[in-house]
Amino acid sequence: xxxxxxxxxxxxxxxxxxxxxxxxxxxxxxxAKASVRAQRxxxxxxxxxxxxxxxxxxxxxxxxxxxxxxxxxxxxxRHPVGNFQxxxxxxxxxxxxxxxxxxxxxxxxxxxxxYPGGASMEIHQSLTKSVTGVRNVxxxxxxxxxxxxxxxxxxTGRVAVCIATSGPGATNLVTGLADAHLDSVPMVAITGQxxxxxxxxxxxxxxPTVEITRQITKHNYLVMNVQDIPRIVRExxxxxxxGRPGPVLIDIPKDVQQEKCIPYWGPKVSLNGYLSRLPPPPxxxxxxxxxxxxxxxxxxxxxxxxxxxDAAPELKEFVYATGIPVCQTLMGLxxxxxxxxxxxxxxxxxxxxxxxxxxxxxDLLLAxxxxxxxxxxxxxxxxxxxxxxxxxxxxxxxxxxxxxxxCSIFGNMKPALRTLNGLMRAEAPVLDFSEWRxxxxxxxxxxxxxxxxxxxxxxxxxxxxxxxxxxxxxAIVSTGxxxxxxxxxxxxxxxxxRNWLTSGGLGSMGFGLPAAIGAAAARPDAVVIDxxxxxxxVMNIQELATLHAENLPVKMFIMNNQHLxxxxxxxxxxxxxxxxxxxxxxxxxxxxxxxxxxxxxxxFVTICKGFRVAAERVVHKEDLxxxxxxxxxxxxxxxxxxxxxxxxxxxxxxxxxxxxxDTITTGDGRTPEIKDMNTL
Numbered sequence: 001x002x003x004x005x006x007x008x009x010x011x012x013x014x015x016x017x018x019x020x021x022x023x024x025x026x027x028x029x030x031x032a033k034a035s036v037r038a039q040r041x042x043x044x045x046x047x048x049x050x051x052x053x054x055x056x057x058x059x060x061x062x063x064x065x066x067x068x069x070x071x072x073x074x075x076x077x078r079h080p081v082g083n084f085q086x087x088x089x090x091x092x093x094x095x096x097x098x099x100x101x102x103x104x105x106x107x108x109x110x111x112x113x114x115y116p117g118g119a120s121m122e123i124h125q126s127l128t129k130s131v132t133g134v135r136n137v138x139x140x141x142x143x144x145x146x147x148x149x150x151x152x153x154x155x156t157g158r159v160a161v162c163i164a165t166s167g168p169g170a171t172n173l174v175t176g177l178a179d180a181h182l183d184s185v186p187m188v189a190i191t192g193q194x195x196x197x198x199x200x201x202x203x204x205x206x207x208p209t210v211e212i213t214r215q216i217t218k219h220n221y222l223v224m225n226v227q228d229i230p231r232i233v234r235e236x237x238x239x240x241x242x243g244r245p246g247p248v249l250i251d252i253p254k255d256v257q258q259e260k261c262i263p264y265w266g267p268k269v270s271l272n273g274y275l276s277r278l279p280p281p282p283x284x285x286x287x288x289x290x291x292x293x294x295x296x297x298x299x300x301x302x303x304x305x306x307x308x309x310d311a312a313p314e315l316k317e318f319v320y321a322t323g324i325p326v327c328q329t330l331m332g333l334x335x336x337x338x339x340x341x342x343x344x345x346x347x348x349x350x351x352x353x354x355x356x357x358x359x360x361x362x363d364l365l366l367a368x369x370x371x372x373x374x375x376x377x378x379x380x381x382x383x384x385x386x387x388x389x390x391x392x393x394x395x396x397x398x399x400x401x402x403x404x405x406x407c408s409i410f411g412n413m414k415p416a417l418r419t420l421n422g423l424m425r426a427e428a429p430v431l432d433f434s435e436w437r438x439x440x441x442x443x444x445x446x447x448x449x450x451x452x453x454x455x456x457x458x459x460x461x462x463x464x465x466x467x468x469x470x471x472x473x474x475a476i477v478s479t480g481x482x483x484x485x486x487x488x489x490x491x492x493x494x495x496x497x498r499n500w501l502t503s504g505g506l507g508s509m510g511f512g513l514p515a516a517i518g519a520a521a522a523r524p525d526a527v528v529i530d531x532x533x534x535x536x537x538v539m540n541i542q543e544l545a546t547l548h549a550e551n552l553p554v555k556m557f558i559m560n561n562q563h564l565x566x567x568x569x570x571x572x573x574x575x576x577x578x579x580x581x582x583x584x585x586x587x588x589x590x591x592x593x594x595x596x597x598x599x600x601x602x603x604f605v606t607i608c609k610g611f612r613v614a615a616e617r618v619v620h621k622e623d624l625x626x627x628x629x630x631x632x633x634x635x636x637x638x639x640x641x642x643x644x645x646x647x648x649x650x651x652x653x654x655x656x657x658x659x660x661x662d663t664i665t666t667g668d669g670r671t672p673e674i675k676d677m678n679t680l
Contacts, residue, residue: 059242060310062278063394063412072275076238077268079106084265087131093260096226097122100190100252101130103233106265109161111135111152111521113145117165119192119205122257124163137521137550140542142169144514146176147540150185151518154501155476155526157310159186159240160518166192167205170251171212175508177247178216182505183331184306186245188236189217195255196224209251218246226259231267238269243278244395279394281415284423289407290366290390291423297364297388299436300324303347303376306331306504307369307393307413312497314417315368321424323433324366325440327355329376331504332369334494339473344440345449348376349654350486353447353663356652358440360660362387369393369413372402373505374656382659392416447652447665449490458621458644460484460559464491464531467557470628475527476501476519480512480536483565486650488531510539513556517543520552527555527632534560535584538602544611547637555631556639558604561646562591569649572672573664592645604641615639645669 062072084106088094094102100123104112114136116124127136139145142164149160164173170191180187194203210222219239221232229252236248294300302324308315312335319326319342326336327347336343347355359365365387370376377383380403391398391405392413399408409416451461464487473493478501479485485502494500501519503511516530530537537558547554559565562585571577585591586601597619608615614634618627624642631638647669654663667673 059238059245060412060414062242062275064281064415066280069272069275072278073268073272076242076271076275077234077266079234079265080108080237081106085131087129091262093262095122095126095257096223096229096252096259096261097126097257098129099226099229099261099263100233100257101126101134102263103230104134104161105130105132107159107233107237109134109159111137112161112163113137113139113148113152113518114161114163115139115142115145115165115169117167117169117192117205119166119194119254120163120169120190120257121165121192122254123190123192123252135521137517137552138546139514139517140545141540142172143175143510144517144540144543144546146173146187146189147179147508147511147514148518148521148543148546149187149189150176150180150183150511151478151501151515152522153180153185153187153518154183154515155498155519156522157186157498158522159188159237161188161190163190164192165205166194166209166254167207169205170209171207174212174216175506177213177249179503179506179508179511180247181216181218183503184245185247186240187247188233188240189247189249191249191251192257193222193251193253196253197255199253209249213249216247217249218244220249221251223250223252223256226256226261227264229256230263230265231269234267235269235271238271239274243274279396279411282392282409282411282419284419286409286411287416287419287423290409290420291427291429293364293388293390293407294322294324294366294431295429298433299358299362300364300366300433301344301358301362301387302326302336302366302368303329303359303370303384304332304335304368305329305370308332308335309369309497311369311412311414311417312336314414314421317421318417318424321421322431323437325358325433325437327351327358329370329373329504330489330502333489333500334497337495338493339495342437344444346489348373349378349656350490350650350652351376352444352449352490353652353665354440354443356654356660356663357443357447359384360386361439365389367391367393367405368417371395371398374402377403378654378662379657379659382661454621456621458618458624458642460487460561460642460644460648461491462621463557463559463624463642463644464488466625467529467531467628468492470625470632471527471529475499475529476516476523478502478512478515478519478528478530480530480532480539481507481509481566482533482536483561483569483648483650484531484533484536484559486566487559490650492531509536512536513540513543513554516554516556517546517550517552520554521550528553529555529557531557531559533565534558534562534602534604535564537604538584541607544608544613544637544639548612552637553635554637555634556637557628557631558639558641560600560604560641560643561648562600563646565646565648566650568646568669569653572647572649572669573653573655573667577669577672591643600641600643604639608639613637613639615641617641617643619643
């Protein structure tokens with residue numbers, strides 16, 4: 001609270017006053033106006049309230065510290081960029097689109113993902129005049145841009161921005177908004193709308209964007225007054241980043257973008273109800289109850305999810321202090337180092353047997369920042385049925401929604417773990433879970449993530465394991481959805497958070513390449529690899545143009561089996577291998593039957609040439625390592641098309657609605673008989 005008090009004290013400093021002589025000169029002559037405008041960036045502070053001078057604070061502050069209602073209101077109203085220098089005079093009217101872009105600049109936005117259209121072109125005109133140099137990454141489809149924004153947000157933790165026009169532009173964002181909503185991704189989506197007088201008339205490219213997106217956004221706005229833009233943008237960014245993060249949509253009619261006014265940059269946010277519902281820091285008595293349960297436990301396990309992404313240091317401290325093993329969800333990979341012996345890797349439908357064993361056998365389940373998703377739990381009644389459950393989450397709607405807990409705490413994971421670690425240090429309890437860990441390790445030896453070693457053809461697990469080794473596990477990895485996604489989660493080991501970008505809750509095919517584009521724009525010094533399937537990749541293949549045009553060195557590692565692999569696996573397992581339109585190759589001849597590379601369809605290497613993106617194909621295992629090295633060494637975007645048999649299955653596998661005892665550990669598409677698919 002000391003730092004908070006200092007911040008609040010500084011915020012009370014007198015506001016900078018506009019240069020009176022400069023204002024007089026602007027009124028006296030046009031030439032003087034031009035002269036003053038040239039000096040304005042260094043001489044004029046466009047602020048209207050004292051607190052505007054101070055830079056804003058992270059949304060996490062609101063759940064990290066005890067704050068009064070007035071403190072919450074003042075802090076939430078601050079723009080992240082303090083003492084902003086506008087390109088406009090204090091009393092100079094400007095278009096709503098100019099106000100919008102300046103509002104983004106005041107939020108510290110450095111990059112947007114926007115595709116222009118008739119109802120949003122005013123915004124694009126203003127973006128070209130951005131004084132802070134806001135970059136627009138021009139994706140070739142609105143779904144590409146919203147997925148790219150997700151990639152940006154997931155790998156940085158910052159609020160991402162995407163912009164689309166009205167009608168089809170806005171509706172093309174819908175899948176990405178739903179994806180961001182389910183995966184708790186901080187995002188502000190801005191859409192153009194038809195002029196106010198035409199709303200509801202079925203005008204050209206009119207859709208009711210607010211109504212369409214109401215259930216798949218954290219909040220949304222229809223801007224009917226140009227003077228509301230500064231407040232609405234500040235609220236949108238605050239809502240997107242605070243509490244449980246999520247997407248917020250702002251729909252702006254074209255005539256509002258064109259209307260001129262003098263903006264007021266000091267409005268307080270109108271979010272009293274929302275602010276009052278943000279959780280306070282967990283109390284010592286609450287966390288003492290958790291510690292008491294740990295001290296009584298013999299077989300505890302941590303179940304860590306995406307809610308721990310910003311609490312990785314605190315989680316690591318807790319695990320090292322207690323010696324409790326950690327399972328991670330698909331969304332949480334990297335919150336604890338997977339190379340550490342205390343890591344049990346991923347749990348769930350395609351998680352490690354030893355991770356699911358630990359959950360099934362535990363007497364205490366520490367559920368940190370998770371929502372008990374069905375792909376994790378399987379049969380709810382059987383999930384952690386022997387355990388007392390501690391559930392800590394920032395969203396009260398998740399507490400008790402799917403699984404009742406014995407100790408429920410509504411709060412942010414970072415301060416919760418910080419408090420728990422403080423209690424651990426103070427009490428220094430003697431904890432010894434070595435026998436429990438040895439029991440789990442025996443399962444790890446018996447049921448490791450494994451695959452069939454081959455001498456000629458490539459198996460996908462080996463390919464991803466080799467890629468991890470050659471990048472030292474340090475790349476940012478995005479994926480599409482399907483078998484390749486699960487193999488990447490199993491065989492690429494993440495030791496840091498925010499290096500794993502995938503569509504978890506919605507399972508959106510086509511996510512991988514655009515997400516990698518967003519990551520490459522956000523973290524240009526990192527190696528960014530899209531591990532994708534041939535089915536997922538083709539869904540947003542147009543973004544190859546974005547790679548070339550924006551000079552983004554994304555590496556594409558295509559796991560190509562000419563089929564819709566995960567659905568094929570389910571066909572093999574549960575439908576007698578009957579193919580229900582899951583073959584994606586040429587209907588004339590199948591590559592895996594002919595062995596002729598000329599029969600591979602589509603030909604990604606040739607397609608890449610048309611987009612001026614380097615590419616090659618690898619078919620044989622002996623050629624894979626050298627091909628990966630060429631891909632990594634290439635200065636620019638590069639696609640490596642890796643061919644493998646469609647009969648390969650992702651194992652282990654807990655059938656949907658099944659329990660741990662139903663885990664399938666053997667079999668593949670070559671032998672799709674029940675007798676070849678042994679369960680535990």
